[in-house]
Amino acid sequence: MLFRSLSATLSNMLSSQRLAGQHDETSYKPIDGLQGPCFSEKNDAEHRKKMPCLQAIGQCYPDYQFTPETFEKLYCSDKFPYDEKTQEWVRKLVHQSGIETIPSSINPAQFDEPAIPFDKDIEIDEHNLYRRAKDPWCPTTKERSLIWEKFAPKLTIGAAKDVIREWGGDPLTITHVITNTSSGTHMPGLDLAVVDALGLKNVRQRICVDNTGCYGSFSALTVAQAFCAAEPDAVVLVTCTEVCSVHINKYSKDRSEILGNIIFGDGATSAILSAGKKGDWQMSPIRMVTAPPSTRDYVSVKLTDQGYLLYLSKYLAPCLHTAVKPMWRDMIKDALGVKESHDCDWAVHPGGKAVINVFHSEDLELNLSKEDLSPSWESLKHHGNLAEIGRAHVLNSSH
Numbered sequence: 001m002l003f004r005s006l007s008a009t010l011s012n013m014l015s016s017q018r019l020a021g022q023h024d025e026t027s028y029k030p031i032d033g034l035q036g037p038c039f040s041e042k043n044d045a046e047h048r049k050k051m052p053c054l055q056a057i058g059q060c061y062p063d064y065q066f067t068p069e070t071f072e073k074l075y076c077s078d079k080f081p082y083d084e085k086t087q088e089w090v091r092k093l094v095h096q097s098g099i100e101t102i103p104s105s106i107n108p109a110q111f112d113e114p115a116i117p118f119d120k121d122i123e124i125d126e127h128n129l130y131r132r133a134k135d136p137w138c139p140t141t142k143e144r145s146l147i148w149e150k151f152a153p154k155l156t157i158g159a160a161k162d163v164i165r166e167w168g169g170d171p172l173t174i175t176h177v178i179t180n181t182s183s184g185t186h187m188p189g190l191d192l193a194v195v196d197a198l199g200l201k202n203v204r205q206r207i208c209v210d211n212t213g214c215y216g217s218f219s220a221l222t223v224a225q226a227f228c229a230a231e232p233d234a235v236v237l238v239t240c241t242e243v244c245s246v247h248i249n250k251y252s253k254d255r256s257e258i259l260g261n262i263i264f265g266d267g268a269t270s271a272i273l274s275a276g277k278k279g280d281w282q283m284s285p286i287r288m289v290t291a292p293p294s295t296r297d298y299v300s301v302k303l304t305d306q307g308y309l310l311y312l313s314k315y316l317a318p319c320l321h322t323a324v325k326p327m328w329r330d331m332i333k334d335a336l337g338v339k340e341s342h343d344c345d346w347a348v349h350p351g352g353k354a355v356i357n358v359f360h361s362e363d364l365e366l367n368l369s370k371e372d373l374s375p376s377w378e379s380l381k382h383h384g385n386l387a388e389i390g391r392a393h394v395l396n397s398s399h
Helices: 010-014 041-049 068-075 084-096 108-112 141-167 190-198 213-230 255-263 316-336 353-358 374-383 389-398
Strands: 004-006 053-060 064-066 102-104 176-181 205-208 235-242 267-274 281-283 299-304 307-312
Touching (some): 053 141, 053 389, 068 084, 068 108, 141 176, 141 190, 141 235, 141 267, 176 190, 190 205, 190 235, 213 235, 213 267, 255 307, 267 389, 316 353, 353 374, 374 389
Parallel strands (some): 176 235
Antiparallel strands (some): 053 267, 053 281, 064 102, 235 267, 299 307
């Protein structure tokens, strides 16, 4: 049978990689040490026949939103201990980021009020998490985790319900559940939250694929593809969830740490994968490129006494450029069987202006206009960087 092909595009595969490059952001030179993408020519044709189809995409977002003004109230006031130079940098960053709103589980109205004198008997919630902290405006990891544990399951279940509505199938036919998150942890995991809430009684396997950051959706989808290839009657539910608004940290000193605080949003996306029929979106095998060890700290998440410390290096986008340039033609040919950039649609990870702008660079010869990448730009504008969630949101908008 013939299928329309839906591919994990080059931009998605590489945008979360930590690629080694020059410290001069304007200097683009070849990278040594890239590994992949690797595949077996002997078995590849047979492998492709077993690829599942993407039947539906769902999403769920919290009720509140952060705006550039939200971060100004924190970083450019006496609430956070930053000097005038840093405050001016933050002010410039938030208003030139291309982001107008970021979905948040935290009510930003609390930043308009003074701190509450610490009282352990005051219950922590999304309305006072930062206000009631013993260290003003800086909750402990335990306090942040309490809010994460409230909203991560809620968003995951919401996204799962939404994709089932979009799909229109019987949830009792779902055989596998895969969940993914990198912004928190809790046992039992989000997989059981979904199974219990939806009453999924025929699940054969469930797995949490966590702590994989911006490429987490590909990790989860790779597992889903393997399930479908092994069991042709499999119907796989995949969810990706982040609650990053609980990790704002006034002790972030490095600009790359501050950037990590103010660009990530909250939400969840979901997908149903199974064998398809004519006209469905069949996935191609997901390829991965592994960057050299020297780049491992370009994107990182570290656990501290004040929550997760999110780090995004300013060198990430220039290094992405050096990796994309020599291989984008081979990768779209492998994924879609096409030769030119305008022979397919592009779902670029909305990881920030610098990441998306890589694909507008003249020397890449992609010749992609703002309109060509409008789903990515719109996602960034209204949702910020949703980590692994962002790609599913862009695909949903494109579809």
